[in-house]
Amino acid sequence: MARSRAHLWFIGPALVLMVLILIVPIGIAAALSFTDYSLGNSGASFVGVENYEKIFTRSTYEKMFGATFRYVGVVVPLSVGLGLGAALLIHSLKRFGDLYKTIYFLPVMAALIAMAIVWEFALHPTIGIFNSTLERGCGTVLENWGWYAKGCARTFPLWLNNRDYAIWTVCFIGIWQAFGFNMVLYLAGLTSIPRDLYAAAEMDGARSAWDRFRLVTWPMLGPTTVFVVTISLIRSFQVFDMVEAFYPHGGGPSKSVYVMMFAIYEKAIQQNLMGIGAAITVVFLGFVMVLTLIQRTLIERRTHYG
Amino acid sequence: MSDATAQGAGAPAFRFSTAETAKHAVLILGALIVLLPFYVMLSYSFKSPAEIMQNTGGFFGAQLPFRDDYCVKLGNPVEACMVTPVIYNYTTAFQKAPLLRYLLNGVIVTGSIFVIQVLVALPCAYALAKLRFWGREAVFGLVLFCLLIPVHAIALPLYIMLAKVGLTNSYAALIIPWTISVFGIFLMRQFFMTVPDDLIDAARMDGMSEFSIVWNVMLPTAIPALMAFAIFSVVAHWNDYFWPRIVITGNRDLFTPPLGLREFKGDADGDNYGPMMASAVVIVSPLIVAFLLAQRRFIEGITLSGMK
Numbered sequence: 272m273a274r275s276r277a278h279l280w281f282i283g284p285a286l287v288l289m290v291l292i293l294i295v296p297i298g299i300a301a302a303l304s305f306t307d308y309s310l311g312n313s314g315a316s317f318v319g320v321e322n323y324e325k326i327f328t329r330s331t332y333e334k335m336f337g338a339t340f341r342y343v344g345v346v347v348p349l350s351v352g353l354g355l356g357a358a359l360l361i362h363s364l365k366r367f368g369d370l371y372k373t374i375y376f377l378p379v380m381a382a383l384i385a386m387a388i389v390w391e392f393a394l395h396p397t398i399g400i401f402n403s404t405l406e407r408g409c410g411t412v413l414e415n416w417g418w419y420a421k422g423c424a425r426t427f428p429l430w431l432n433n434r435d436y437a438i439w440t441v442c443f444i445g446i447w448q449a450f451g452f453n454m455v456l457y458l459a460g461l462t463s464i465p466r467d468l469y470a471a472a473e474m475d476g477a478r479s480a481w482d483r484f485r486l487v488t489w490p491m492l493g494p495t496t497v498f499v500v501t502i503s504l505i506r507s508f509q510v511f512d513m514v515e516a517f518y519p520h521g522g523g524p525s526k527s528v529y530v531m532m533f534a535i536y537e538k539a540i541q542q543n544l545m546g547i548g549a550a551i552t553v554v555f556l557g558f559v560m561v562l563t564l565i566q567r568t569l570i571e572r573r574t575h576y577g
Numbered sequence: 578m579s580d581a582t583a584q585g586a587g588a589p590a591f592r593f594s595t596a597e598t599a600k601h602a603v604l605i606l607g608a609l610i611v612l613l614p615f616y617v618m619l620s621y622s623f624k625s626p627a628e629i630m631q632n633t634g635g636f637f638g639a640q641l642p643f644r645d646d647y648c649v650k651l652g653n654p655v656e657a658c659m660v661t662p663v664i665y666n667y668t669t670a671f672q673k674a675p676l677l678r679y680l681l682n683g684v685i686v687t688g689s690i691f692v693i694q695v696l697v698a699l700p701c702a703y704a705l706a707k708l709r710f711w712g713r714e715a716v717f718g719l720v721l722f723c724l725l726i727p728v729h730a731i732a733l734p735l736y737i738m739l740a741k742v743g744l745t746n747s748y749a750a751l752i753i754p755w756t757i758s759v760f761g762i763f764l765m766r767q768f769f770m771t772v773p774d775d776l777i778d779a780a781r782m783d784g785m786s787e788f789s790i791v792w793n794v795m796l797p798t799a800i801p802a803l804m805a806f807a808i809f810s811v812v813a814h815w816n817d818y819f820w821p822r823i824v825i826t827g828n829r830d831l832f833t834p835p836l837g838l839r840e841f842k843g844d845a846d847g848d849n850y851g852p853m854m855a856s857a858v859v860i861v862s863p864l865i866v867a868f869l870l871a872q873r874r875f876i877e878g879i880t881l882s883g884m885k
Contacts, residue, residue: 277787278710281700286716288697288757293723296734303734310740357607360600367601373872374608377615379879380868382816384835385857388842389614392621392850400617403632447611455876509729512818516839532729532819539733540823552733560725 297556303549310543322550334526335534335551338438339508342530345442346449346507351499353446354453359488361454362461372458375451383448387516390444394430402427431517434524441513441528449506453499460495464488494570501566505559511536531555618861622854625662629850638662662851667859669852670841676859678830679837686751686833687814691807694758699799702765703791707777717766723759729819736823746831750824755814761806764881768802769795808878815864834860 304322308315326332357375361368378386394401408414409423422428430440468487477486511532514522522529522537531551539548616636621629624638633639640661648658670676704710705717728735735754736745744750772795780794796803818835825831832840838860841853868875 278704278708278713281704281708281787281791282716284697285701285757285762286719289719289723289759292735292754292757293726293728293731293759296731296738297726299734299737300731303737310737353607357604360604364600364604365597369872371604371608372876373869374611376868376872376876377865378611380812380864380875381615381861382818382835382838382864384816384818385618385838385861386614388838388853389618389857392854393614393617398630398632398850400613400632447614451611452879455880459880505727509727511729512835515818515822516842535733536819536823540736545733545737548733552730556726556730559727559730563725 300549300552300556303545304553306546308545308549310545315546318546322547323554325547326550326554331526331529332534332551334522335529335531338522338527338529339531341438342442342445342510342528343504343507345439346445346510347500347503349442350446350449350503350507351453351496353450354499355457355492355496357450357454358457358461359484362458372455375454377451378448379452379455383512384516386448387444387513390447391431391517394440396426396429396432401430432524434527437523438527441510441517441523444513445507445510449503453503456495456499456502457492460492461488464491497566497569501562504562508532508555508559508562618854618857621850622666622858623663624851625665626851628662666851666855669849670856670859673852674837674841674856675829676837676856679832679834680859680863682830682832683815683834686748687811689748689752690755690814691810693752693756694761694810695803695806697756698758698761698765699796700791702762702769703795705762705766706769707772707774708787720759720762720766724763728754732820732823739824745824746826746828748831751821751831751833754820758806758810761810764802764806765799768799772798804874805878805881808875809881812864812875812879 303315305317305319306315307318307321357371361371364371393399396402405419405422405427408419414420414423428436430436464487468491469483472483472487477483509532510530514528514530514533515536517523518528518533520541522533532555535548535551535555538544538551620636620638623636623640624634625641625643627643628634628638640663642659642661643665644655645658645660645665648660649655705713705720732754739745739750739753744753776794776798777790780790785793815833816835817833818839821833821836822839825833825836829837829840838856841849841856
């Protein structure tokens with residue numbers, strides 16, 4: 272029967288592509304990370320762990336980890352928290368829930384690069400809508416707030432070009448873009464909680480909304496949360512579009528927004544330092560794969576006991 | 578939360594509720610923040626440079642004709658150079674950069690990626706789900722392992738490989754890294770597991786070859802899963818900026834929409850904000866409109882991507 276051979280034709284292309292596109296590059300990155308290779312040069316010399324040593328000792332890379340972890344550390348909890356909050360509110364509404372859902376999901380669909388350009392414009396210090404709106408508040412009670420008064424007296428911050436604000440502004444846009452996605456995942460989780468559980472909890476004396484949330488909703492959302500958190504982690508580790516759009520060279524004021532994906536791009540593509548780029552790639556890949564593995568084990572354990 | 582459960586379905590339709598109002602207040606505030614950049618983008622794509630600079634004109638701008646200095650500089654009489662802001666912004670967007678070309682590239686690239694992904698993944702998923710053969714578990718194990726690898730993260734070695742074979746700055750460079758979707762294989766395999774074996778056995782009895790079973794029996798049953806996967810794939814690759822940025826250097830003819838927009842931004846002085854916003858509208862619109870028309874499908878499709 273032809274059947275015995277068919278699988279080779281079915282599996283073959285996928286297998287070849289998997290190896291060539293996903294497995295071999297990891298090997299190449301690992302090998303190159305121990306060299307000073309650059310594209311166009313005939314050869315490369317073995318430099319041992321020098322590249323890794325640089326990553327973990329030089330201040331540039333310290334800033335890289337700083338910016339990356341700051342971004343991940345802010346965007347993940349806030350986009351998950353806001354996603355959950357929005358989902359709980361929308362789920363409990365009697366009407367217009369779908370409308371909010373649609374609006375909050377819009378940023379997920381829009382090309383981040385396009386929206387980054389719009390945000391940059393909205394945050395423009397002189398003609399941007401953001402600071403001009405803030406200026407309208409001058410002379411009102413808002414001036415009692417020291418920060419606001421200072422803004423009125425001089426100028427409001429250059430959100431994207433001030434060393435103290437840049438990373439947080441980028442984080443804000445990251446949250447703006449990401450939380451709608453988390454909201455949708457949480458909404459799916461909420462609809463799958465059986466109604467009787469709430470009735471049962473009420474019988475057992477869970478009267479307040481908080482009790483119901485703590486005793487029923489939150490535990491039942493466990494698997495969703497594991498899922499949402501890891502997805503958010505992996506995605507925010509890979510942030511690139513905004514950083515490149517705002518700061519095509521150097522990674523922001525004082526390298527305060529020099530995230531890993533941008534570092535790989537800058538070192539390897541812009542400066543043709545493939546060795547160091549490969550080393551960052553390996554470290555980066557390590558992070559992301561470990562995160563995914565943790566997610567897998569957590570979710571599998573959940574389904575066993577859940 | 579408390580309110581919805583306490584009042585239940587029997588509550589009168591229009592009774593005022595503080596909790597409900599508070600919820601709407603919070604959600605409306607959130608919606609305003611979410612919509613702000615969309616508002617800015619759309620509104621400023623309508624306005625004249627002067628209105629943009631002074632932040633006047635409301636949402637649509639006054640639409641008073643203004644003088645296009647560039648047109649005057651080309652030696653045209655002043656009267657012929659008066660333009661309406663909205664027309665100026667959108668025509669400039671299409672003239673200054675080959676936006677239509679970018680959009681076409683976007684369609685070619687995302688379309689090819691999806692078609693190849695399905696051609697590769699579907700037979701593989703079928704074999705993994707329904708055929709018994711030596712090494713099947715190993716192949717599936719490899720698929721699961723590959724699910725851990727985000728292609729963006731290995732962009733650098735992929736770029737080196739493509740550069741070595743001289744493929745950068747080509748459609749091939751934009752498409753090749755995405756031809757294999759392990760997520761697609763995984764998704765289809767899970768779907769095929771639920772298809773009853775009897776269906777396949779019946780097809781075999783009828784003398785169908787394994788090839789025609791894949792394309793004539795399995796493919797039609799998998800349409801819902803394929804739709805979800807199509808949305809996920811198209812949204813991801815239409816919006817992708819990172820990979821095109823790496824492999825396409827300089828050759829404008831190959832720019833995908835996000836890349837084209839970035840180039841537009843590069844030479845933006847004050848006057849160009851209107852056309853820049855207009856091109857952002859053009860590039861963002863196709864997916865947003867499609868999303869508004871088929872929200873449920875889109876959300877399902879994108880949510881599935883979470884499994885990646």
